Amino acid sequence: MGGRDTTMVLLDENGVRCDGRKIDEPRRIMIKAGGLKNADGSAYIEFGDNKILVGVFGPRDVHPKHMSNTDTGILRVRYHMEPFSVSERKNPAPSRREIEISKVIKEALEPAVMLEKFPRTAVDVFIEVLQADGGTRCAALSAASVALADAGIPMRDMVAACASGKVADTIVLDINNEEDQAGQADMPIGYMPSLEKITLLQLDGILTPDEYKKCVDVGIAGCKIVYELQKKALYEKYFGKGDN
Numbered sequence: 001m002g003g004r005d006t007t008m009v010l011l012d013e014n015g016v017r018c019d020g021r022k023i024d025e026p027r028r029i030m031i032k033a034g035g036l037k038n039a040d041g042s043a044y045i046e047f048g049d050n051k052i053l054v055g056v057f058g059p060r061d062v063h064p065k066h067m068s069n070t071d072t073g074i075l076r077v078r079y080h081m082e083p084f085s086v087s088e089r090k091n092p093a094p095s096r097r098e099i100e101i102s103k104v105i106k107e108a109l110e111p112a113v114m115l116e117k118f119p120r121t122a123v124d125v126f127i128e129v130l131q132a133d134g135g136t137r138c139a140a141l142s143a144a145s146v147a148l149a150d151a152g153i154p155m156r157d158m159v160a161a162c163a164s165g166k167v168a169d170t171i172v173l174d175i176n177n178e179e180d181q182a183g184q185a186d187m188p189i190g191y192m193p194s195l196e197k198i199t200l201l202q203l204d205g206i207l208t209p210d211e212y213k214k215c216v217d218v219g220i221a222g223c224k225i226v227y228e229l230q231k232k233a234l235y236e237k238y239f240g241k242g243d244n
């Protein structure tokens with residue numbers, strides 16, 4: 001959470017948020033499966049003003065070899081923000097934040113991917129954030145799941161992700177960058193809807209136990225919306241009239 005901006009009206013008396021949404025309304029979400037011909041699988045997501053491209057490579061040989069595991073495959077994730085993706089130019093060198101987000105996305109995907117089917121190999125997931133507007137880890141995780149499925153990697157389920165949060169003392173779905181900066185709490189959630197399992201849950205801010213439960217429920221409802229769009233993206237590529 002950034003500093004509190006008390007001048008901004010985050011939620012008006014009619015329950016309308018600063019970007020015109022209702023409290024349980026996600027931003028506009030568009031997911032496309034495929035698109036990168038040199039990747040084994042790929043996906044592109046627009047989640048509000050976030051624009052993120054994901055390429056998946058593998059299963060392939062591990063270099064350096066000592067990183068390989070004879071019992072299972074390994075997943076490697078690189079989350080990278082383009083210097084132009086945010087209003088204040090970001091240093092192109094990997095930041096602590098990018099290293100942390102790469103780790104949490106990797107750990108959120110691992111329960112979904114059947115790595116045990118590919119011992120000694122690696123599956124690499126490259127995430128390029130072209131434009132960021134709050135909630136990039138959720139958007140990236142959702143797109144990465146589609147890219148893994150597009151690569152034909154066996155999965156137990158896809159991980160769908162969405163954040164909930166607390167804004168103007170109210171629990172809302174899918175907080176944007178302004179709400180992230182000026183709001184009271186942000187809870188990104190990654191969820192496997194068919195298996196009903198949470199694989200990512202972070203919390204920045206302070207919530208009462210009741211608010212915490214509500215945030216989890218609201219976040220999971222958002223993940224279910226994302227999940228339908230993930231499936232639709234794959235369906236459109238493989239069974240629709242798409243040009244992939």
Ligand code: CDP
Nearest residue numbers: 086087090132133134135136137138177180
């Ligand atoms: O993107 P996400 O909400 O998952 O992670 P965050 O660390 O909470 O970042 C929130 C937002 O801050 C990002 O989505 C960007 O819009 C913005 N940001 C920025 O403006 N400059 C940075 N160097 C990093 C993030």
